[in-house]
Amino acid sequence: MPEKPDAQPNVRTLDAHALRGLAHPLRMRLLAALRQDGPATASQLAERLGESSGATSYHLRQLAAHGFVEDAPEHGKGRERWWKASHDGTAFDEGLIFDGDTATRGAADVFLAEIARIHTQELDTWLGTAHEWPTEWRGASDLSDFTLKLTAGQSHELIHKIHDLINSYRELPPSDDTETVRFHTHVIPRRTAE
Structure with missing residues (x-):
């Protein structure tokens, strides 16, 4: 079990203004790249995401204006501007x-559709590259689905328990065999046939 079970990420709850500032596919990809891979310059992000540095620079400034990213001067040398995510x-x-x-x-529709697209893309990437990973990582991956009969309150409770469990692993110290692991959760009600 993790040593710090109460570790909680720094999470920003979206309001209408922030959502309108974030709900753009490239902005969401830029923010995800900074969160997952750490600080970077607009040029580095442009190369990684297959975009122009002008586009990444513009959208990084928009993200900064809405408080999603900030300068990372501890990484910069010279004139290049480094960016980092402001929240986990x-x-x-x-x-x-x-x-x-x-x-x-x-904006809510765009945001949710982009989240679904990112999840699908990450899953497709895993399926296409899983054969390149060591056997122990193949066995440590999971594609599962479950069908439960719950009330809305019970579903809400289960979601929070899952999030708390995942967050309890957040502050574990890295080791030589540590990899970044992505967890996707999708809890969606489904009407059953009569």
Whole structure:
């Protein structure tokens, strides 16, 4: 078991203004790259993501204006500007889907569709490259699904228990055989046939 079971990530909950600033596919990819791979320059991110450095620079400035990224001067030498994520994660307020403002509802749609696309892309990448990983990592991966009969309250409780368990592993010290591991959770109600 982890040594620090109470470790919690620094998570920013989206409000309507922040959501509109983040809900762009390239901005979301830039933020994910900074969160997962650490500080980088616009040029480095452009090369990694197959974009122009002008586009990455513009969208990084937009992310900074909304408080999602900030300067990482401890990494910079000379004139290159380094960026880092301001938070470990982002929490989506489901109420934004029902917001009275059509721009906010549209941004919510873009945000959620991009999250689903990122998850699908990461899964496709794993399936296409799993044969390149050592056997112990193949055995340490998981593609599972479960069907449960729950109330909305029970589902909410289960989600929080899963998040707490995952976060309890967040501060474990790295070792020589440590790899970055991505967990995706999808909890979606499904109507059953009558």
